[in-house]
Amino acid sequence: MWPFRKTETRIATSDPFLGEFLGARWQASADIEKASGHAVAHRCISVIAENLASVPLKVYKRTEDGGREAATEHPLYGVLHDETAPGLTAFEAREWLLASALTQGNAYARIDRNGRGQVTALHPLVAGTVTVEVLKSGRLRYKHALPDGGTETLLQDEVLHIRYRTKDGILGMSPIQIAAAAFGLALAQQDQAGAAAENAFRPAGALVFPDKIGGAGKESVTAKFKERFVGALKANEVMILDGGAKFETFSFNSKDSEFLDSRKLSNLDICRVFGVPPSVAGITDDATYSNIGEESRALVMRCLAPWAKRVEMAMNIALLSPEARKTLFIEHDLNALTRGDxxxxxxxxxxxREGGWLSANDIRGYENMSRIEGGDEYIQPLNMGLLGANDNRSKLDDAA
Known part of the structure; x- marks a missing residue:
């Protein structure tokens, strides 16, 4: 036995990315890039990012009567509604940030301001190129790795940071890493299905020889057999066995091992992770005409609305000063997704209209129609009024 033992040095860390870089074996881990390319995961991410990026995101001004109006004159309005950065539309930028938060757990954008401190542009950053440091004051500092090899240092007021669920208030956690076991199982099943497809879904088997053959002979026969018959493009090859050899297939197949049903359950698990109803992600096994409509509304209420609030709160804090937040606020308009048929x-x-809280022009505005003359008047049914306003009892008593 070798008398010398190599000294082993271990580093304790809970960072999954560092562990993957050092080659550590994690009990439940899933590669984010590969997992986000899974068909169901990709659809869930696209549904959330595209739907939320397509609804209006506006800067509103509070009015004296307690209402609101769009602050179209504010520079930030155009940044969130039209062009986020030169050459980058607001839809593309918001989709980028949402997809980054859904996969990496963090989304970053560098903030440009004018001389009055108002936001004039947002430049989304690749999440993997940004590191976060906590200063002694408790504030955050961001270091952005530039394409030319340099590093750009940004302070907390210069970065919009959208986090998914966080443990420390500094970095968000990736949904894929949180549910790594579910994604790992789905990816393993996907790889297994790919391997079966590569072999044209032909069952595995054994070459049976009547006589014993040596080890080298086994390896040679196995290599030649794989070279000749294994692979999707060799599905129709003619197999000729001599010398008493027989090919016996194994009885196990995808149906026997419930492989297909297991893949369906894994797809449902991915939908649960992102909070997307199955029919919205393209899983229509149990879908009907009625429940598809209900699941579409559930998508808005249980999935898009929390994500919208997460983005709104981050933008209100990062893009508006404490003084500006007294009169201005940022909010999504989700009415377009819940309007119904x-x-x-x-x-x-x-x-x-009959109840008296919407005018004709209010309704036409919701339907993107132009205003009409006299359409600002509110009506009230004749059988409704203030309690006691039409009571004549006091007049009768006075007359008596």
């Missing part, structure tokens, strides 16, 4: 909308408009 034409008949449902018109029935609701009729109730609002």
């Amino acid at each position: 034409l008949s449902t909308r018109y029935a609701a408009y009729r109730m609002a």
Whole structure:
């Protein structure tokens, strides 16, 4: 036995990225890039990012009567609504930030301001090129690795940072890393299906010889057999066995091992991780005409609305000063995703119009129609009024 033992040095760390870089074996880990390329995961990420990026995100100004109006004159309005950075539309930038937060757990954007401190542009950054440091004052400092090999140092006021669930308030955690076991199983099943497809879904088997052959002979026969018959392009090759050899297939297949049903369960697990209803992600096994509509509304209420609030809060803090937040705020308009079909909308408009809280121009505005003359008047049913306003009892008592 070798008398010398090599000294082993271990470093304790909970960072999954550092562990993967050092080649550590994690019990439950999933490569983020590969996992986000899974068909169901990709669809879930696309659904959230595209739908939330497509709805209006506006800067509003609080009015004296307690209402709101769009602050179209503010530079930030155009940044969030039209062009986030030169050559980058607001939809593309918001989709980029949301996809980064959904996969990496963090989304960053460098902030440009004018002389008055107002935001004039947002430059999304690749999440993997940004590191975060905590200063002694408790504030954060960001270091951005530039393409030319240099490093750009940014202070907390110069970066928009959107986090997914966080343990320390500094960095967000990736949903893929949180549910690494579910993604790892789904990817393993995907690889197994790919390996079966590569062999044209032909069952595995054994070459049976009547006589014993040597080890080198086994390796030679196995190598020649794989070279000749294993692979999707060799599915129709003619197999000729002599010398008493037989090819016996194993009885196990995908159906026997419930492989297909297991893949379906893994796809549902991925939908659960992102909070996306199965029918929205393209899984329509149990979908009906009625529950698809309900799941679409559930997507807005249970998935998009929390993500919208997460983005709004981060933008309000990073893009508006404490003084500006007294009169301005940033908010998504999710009404377009919850409006329903034409008949449902018109029935609701009729109730609002007859109830007196919507005017004709209010309704036309919701339907992207131009205003009409006299459309700002609010009506009230004749059988409704203030309690006691039409009571004549006091007049009768006075007359008596």
